[in-house]
Amino acid sequence: MDTQNDTQNDTQNDTQNLANPALREVCRQAVLEVLETMFFEIPLDENVPSPIHEPDALIACARFDGSMKGWLCVAISHSCASPLAAGFLGLEEEEVGEEECHSMLIELTNIVCGATLSRLEPAGRLHIQQPVLVESPHTCDSPWLRFPLSCGSFNAALSTGPAS
Amino acid sequence: MSKCLMIVDDSPVMRLFVKRTLLAAGLPFDTCLEAANGVDALEKLRAFSLVGSIDLILTDINMPVMDGEGLLFELKRDVALATIPVVVVSTDSTDQRVGTLMKLGASDYVRKPFPPERLSQVLSGIFPGWSGQ
Numbered sequence: 001m002d003t004q005n006d007t008q009n010d011t012q013n014d015t016q017n018l019a020n021p022a023l024r025e026v027c028r029q030a031v032l033e034v035l036e037t038m039f040f041e042i043p044l045d046e047n048v049p050s051p052i053h054e055p056d057a058l059i060a061c062a063r064f065d066g067s068m069k070g071w072l073c074v075a076i077s078h079s080c081a082s083p084l085a086a087g088f089l090g091l092e093e094e095e096v097g098e099e100e101c102h103s104m105l106i107e108l109t110n111i112v113c114g115a116t117l118s119r120l121e122p123a124g125r126l127h128i129q130q131p132v133l134v135e136s137p138h139t140c141d142s143p144w145l146r147f148p149l150s151c152g153s154f155n156a157a158l159s160t161g162p163a164s
Numbered sequence: 165m166s167k168c169l170m171i172v173d174d175s176p177v178m179r180l181f182v183k184r185t186l187l188a189a190g191l192p193f194d195t196c197l198e199a200a201n202g203v204d205a206l207e208k209l210r211a212f213s214l215v216g217s218i219d220l221i222l223t224d225i226n227m228p229v230m231d232g233e234g235l236l237f238e239l240k241r242d243v244a245l246a247t248i249p250v251v252v253v254s255t256d257s258t259d260q261r262v263g264t265l266m267k268l269g270a271s272d273y274v275r276k277p278f279p280p281e282r283l284s285q286v287l288s289g290i291f292p293g294w295s296g297q
Contacts, residue, residue, distance in 0.1 A: 037277040038181070083289040090176060090184040110175075113275045114255020118275070123259050128226065 015070065015161040017142040027072075027145060027158050030115035033080040035147070035154065038111065040042035040087050043147035045155060047130070054155065058101070061140060062131035064117060067124035072113040073140035074131075076105065077152025081139075084151070106131045112156060120160070167294060168195040168216060172205045172223035172235065173253075182222055182253065182283075189284035191294055202230025206238055209245055218248055220290070225254040225261070236268040249290050253278075 019025045035041040057075040064070060076084065081101035086093045088104050109131040117126050134140070140157045147154040169186075171179045179198050186193060197212060199205035202223075209218060222237070225232035232252055239245045249271040257275035265273060272286045287294060 034277045037279045086175075089180050090188070100177060103175060107175050107181075109179050112257050114257065114275075115277060118255075118257045121258065125258060125260050126256075128255065130226075 017159050018145050018157060019143050022130045023158060023160065026064070026119045026143060027116050028130070030112055030119060031145070031147060031154065031156055034108070034112050034115055038088060039084055039108070041084070041149055041154075043149050054153065055075065056067050057136045057155070058105055059136070059140070060131045062109050062113040063129045064126050065129075066126035067163055068126065068160055069138055069163055070158065071140070072109065072116060072159075073134070073142075073157045074105065074109040074112055075140075075155040075157075076108075077149075080149055080151040080154065081105070102117050102133060106160055114153060116158065166192045166194045167219040167291065168197075169193050169220040169222065170197040170199060170205060170209065170218050171197045172202065172221065172227070172232070174200050174224065174227040178224065184285055185280045186287075189280040189287075191287055192285060200229075201227040202232065202235030202238065203227070205235055206242075206245075208228075209239075209248075222253050223250060223253060224250055225256045225265070233264065233268060233277055236265065236270060240269045241243070251286060251290070253283075267278045 016023050018027060035043055052072050054075055054077055056078040058078060058081055059075040061071055061073040082093045082096050085096045085101045085104040089100065100148060110128060142159050144155045144156040144157045171182050173179050175225065183196055197208050199208050212218060223232045223235055231253065236250055239248065239250060250269065251272050251274060252265050252270050253274045253276065255276045262273050271290055274286055275281055
């Protein structure tokens with residue numbers, strides 16, 4: 001899967017992203033629910049989409065298709081990887097390695113994507129592909145919603161369009 | 165009253181999360197088999213049936229090789245395994261998907277994200293006496 005090319009192509013078509021207030025609110029609710037219930041983090045809530053400024057961020061993207069298609073990307077500060085993985089797995093930060101951090105980010109992206117889509121299309125039929133790690137936030141060329149955490153920040157970007 | 169259970173998920177961190185959540189919810193278990201997909205689960209269940217019995221299966225839906233729907237279908241047509249309660253734990257919670265899984269014989273459905281109390285509520289409904297107290 002060429003996520004970089006795919007996401008860039010998406011932006012050239014008739015798609016919606018987090019500049020749309022309704023979509024932003026759906027994504028915001030999904031992120032808050034996931035972080036609070038499974039990661040025990042209660043972020044501050046800026047609710048203002050903006051370009052991402054996290055040069056060291058860890059990023060994962062999930063593509064989805066079915067009754068609608070698109071992608072959702074999650075970027076977390078590098079400094080948040082261990083605390084979030086430790087909170088999710090009930091471990092001490094010293095017990096968490098790079099593999100656990102990457103697996104946690106992939107699962108986090110999958111859950112946020114599922115929580116967002118179930119709000120957007122509760123009666124739809126959607127398939128979420130396995131999220132993949134990507135190297136640059138510019139791969140997801142779209143406004144990001146930023147949630148400051150005590151360890152850094154959580155960021156989400158979303159692009160949706162009609163089924164092809 | 166402790167249980168023997170199986171967790172089926174292609175994500176090792178998610179399997180660990182579910183185990184941790186069960187313990188946090190006060191739901192103890194003696195044995196916890198783990199499988200990465202439906203085929204892996206069926207093989208391990210059939211091997212384990214020679215030495216013991218599994219009380220409960222917790223499974224994801226979206227997995228490679230054989231997904232949760234396929235696993236449910238195979239379980240329900242295997243006389244030796246058909247009565248094991250199956251709880252689906254997944255992000256895929258569209259109405260159509262949940263309806264399909266319940267028709268296939270799932271005992272209940274837990275949508276991710278979920279707090280420990282949600283898992284406890286569902287499992288206490290299936291096993292009223294299952295508690296650490």
